[in-house]
Amino acid sequence: MRRMLPILVVLGAITLVVSMMAAGNGLQTRANDPTPPTPPQQRNTRANSGSEGAGVVAYGNVDVEAGQIPLFPPTFPQPSYIRRISDKAVEGAQVKKDDVLVELDDTLARLKVQEAEAGLKQAQGKLSQVQAEADRATTTQAALKRQQEKAVEAKRRELASARIRYDQLRDLQAKNFANRFEVTAAEEGIKALEAALDVETLKLEQVINAKIDFSAGMMQAEGAVDQYKAQLEQAKYGLSLMTIKAPSDGTILRSLVTDGLQFGPQSKQPAFLFLPKSPLIVRVDIDQDFAHRIQIGQQAVLFDDTQSNVRWKGKVTRIGTSFLPRRTSVMLPDPLQLSEGRVLECIVTVEEGGSGNPKLRVGQKLRVSIAGNQ
Numbered sequence: 592m593r594r595m596l597p598i599l600v601v602l603g604a605i606t607l608v609v610s611m612m613a614a615g616n617g618l619q620t621r622a623n624d625p626t627p628p629t630p631p632q633q634r635n636t637r638a639n640s641g642s643e644g645a646g647v648v649a650y651g652n653v654d655v656e657a658g659q660i661p662l663f664p665p666t667f668p669q670p671s672y673i674r675r676i677s678d679k680a681v682e683g684a685q686v687k688k689d690d691v692l693v694e695l696d697d698t699l700a701r702l703k704v705q706e707a708e709a710g711l712k713q714a715q716g717k718l719s720q721v722q723a724e725a726d727r728a729t730t731t732q733a734a735l736k737r738q739q740e741k742a743v744e745a746k747r748r749e750l751a752s753a754r755i756r757y758d759q760l761r762d763l764q765a766k767n768f769a770n771r772f773e774v775t776a777a778e779e780g781i782k783a784l785e786a787a788l789d790v791e792t793l794k795l796e797q798v799i800n801a802k803i804d805f806s807a808g809m810m811q812a813e814g815a816v817d818q819y820k821a822q823l824e825q826a827k828y829g830l831s832l833m834t835i836k837a838p839s840d841g842t843i844l845r846s847l848v849t850d851g852l853q854f855g856p857q858s859k860q861p862a863f864l865f866l867p868k869s870p871l872i873v874r875v876d877i878d879q880d881f882a883h884r885i886q887i888g889q890q891a892v893l894f895d896d897t898q899s900n901v902r903w904k905g906k907v908t909r910i911g912t913s914f915l916p917r918r919t920s921v922m923l924p925d926p927l928q929l930s931e932g933r934v935l936e937c938i939v940t941v942e943e944g945g946s947g948n949p950k951l952r953v954g955q956k957l958r959v960s961i962a963g964n965q
Contacts (some may be wrong), residue, residue, distance in 0.1 A: 647881040647885070648958060649875050649959055650957070653872075653951050654872055654873070655869040655870070655871060655953065659864055663862060664862065665834075666832050672853050673694075673862075675693070677694075681846060684842070685841075692834075692843070692863060694834055697830055700829045704823065704827055708823060715816055722812075732801060739794050743788065753784050757774070761774060835862055838865065841869075844864040844953070875891075875959045878934060882914075886910075889961050889962040891939050893958070896957060901949050906939065906942070909937065909938040910935065910936075911935050915936070937961075
């Protein structure tokens, strides 16, 4: 026994060294591994029976199809100031489509409208001026044409008269009642009138062929008018954006505005949280483990999360096509919640009536039992 004691001591020492080396390697491996340990995910769904064919129980929230809409000024993120808040813009108020909820400071927008109107008047005046000049030029050309036609006609008549006179003198000369000088003078007079007729005819051709072209000036003036019309429309559109209107019939869930409040690039919260008028639905989040149990048309029983004796009936009417992060308070997936497990959203339509006909409210948390022991 005494001889085996040293051997046992040596074996114990070797075992201790090996254990320490293994522990050191394990710690080193964990230190070098950059992947953090996966935190346990919050489970939203559980089976309401142990069999694979059974339904599930999951949590959901009451909403409408379009979801809650955050309302910002139409010019956001450009700076804008609240000038007046409508009496309708209170939490819980029922509003109609295009009801004005807030009037923003529109001083600059109105000045732009006035500027565009002034520019349009100036451009229209220039167009009228060019048009008047073109009309005057056309009228003047027509008058000159008539005048020159009369001048040509007068020369023709004068030439015809001179030729008659020339023929008379020739007859008189043959009878010795006129001398050759009178005949020669008449002949030269005819030549002079023929030349004068040619001159008047050329003048008439020049008047007829003269081109009065105001097309370039008209195009420029018309272009200026169109430009200022477009600027005026832009200015009026900009002025129309100086109000926050209800996008549809619905309810103001929350008002976050005060007189003089300024919106800008740094603003993070909307002016209002708006709920469109629409039938209530329940958005139910189903964990991936139980997604295969959900089918369209399954019956559902909805329980208030705090009062299990208050319930409603419903039916699964739509199932999502993707696993996404849970929706935020404004009912949109939050891409920043990377560590949160994805869920499959299904829509449950609520049937009318129920236990004591309680009223569902948007945002209310429900426990939903789908196709289970109800």
